[in-house]
Amino acid sequence: MNDEKDNPGVAVFPPLLFLVVLILMLALRYVWPLAIGGRPLTMVLGIVLAALAIAIIAWGRMTMQRGGTNIDPTKPTLAIITGGPFGFTRNPLYLGLLGLLLGIGLMFDTWWSILVLIPTFLILHSGVVLREEAYLERKFGEPYRTYKTSVRRYL
Numbered sequence: 733m734n735d736e737k738d739n740p741g742v743a744v745f746p747p748l749l750f751l752v753v754l755i756l757m758l759a760l761r762y763v764w765p766l767a768i769g770g771r772p773l774t775m776v777l778g779i780v781l782a783a784l785a786i787a788i789i790a791w792g793r794m795t796m797q798r799g800g801t802n803i804d805p806t807k808p809t810l811a812i813i814t815g816g817p818f819g820f821t822r823n824p825l826y827l828g829l830l831g832l833l834l835g836i837g838l839m840f841d842t843w844w845s846i847l848v849l850i851p852t853f854l855i856l857h858s859g860v861v862l863r864e865e866a867y868l869e870r871k872f873g874e875p876y877r878t879y880k881t882s883v884r885r886y887l
Contacts, residue, residue, distance in 0.1 A: 740805055740866070742859060742863050743855075743858075744856075744860065746856065749829075749856065750833065757844045760842075761840055766843040766844055775839055777835075777838050781835035785831030788828040789825055792828065793825065818883065820883065821884055821887060822884065827886060865885075
């Protein structure tokens with residue numbers, strides 16, 4: 733594959749999307765709180781969910797590093813990673829980012845955390861995940877298609 737095109741051509745850098753959506757969510761909460769009203773339960777659930785999300789992201793990153801591939805989706809994928817969390821979901825880092833957004837929103841007791849997940853998921857799905865899948869199929873062919881049939885895209 734030509735090095736200039738040896739990347740999935742994602743529409744958005746996922747960590748930047750996370751940061752922009754987090755800032756938007758907290759700004760919306762400041763302007764219009766939309767409180768869930770379940771404190772202290774929302775705080776506890778938020779902390780647990782955020783901790784779990786961070787753990788999944790860390791596990792996925794370590795698994796990718798050990799597998800010898802780039803974590804940055806703007807760089808070439810060097811190997812198909814099927815171990816660790818990639819044995820359960822093909823997108824553990826993106827699920828982790830969405831879980832972290834939801835967890836932080838629950839900690840701040842706001843419905844905005846749920847409302848921003850829908851467009852964020854759609855942007856990740858169409859602008860990142862589908863592009864990555866097409867790229868991985870072009871680059872790795874049958875081994876990737878076999879992996880796709882054995883592991884769910886999300887949950």
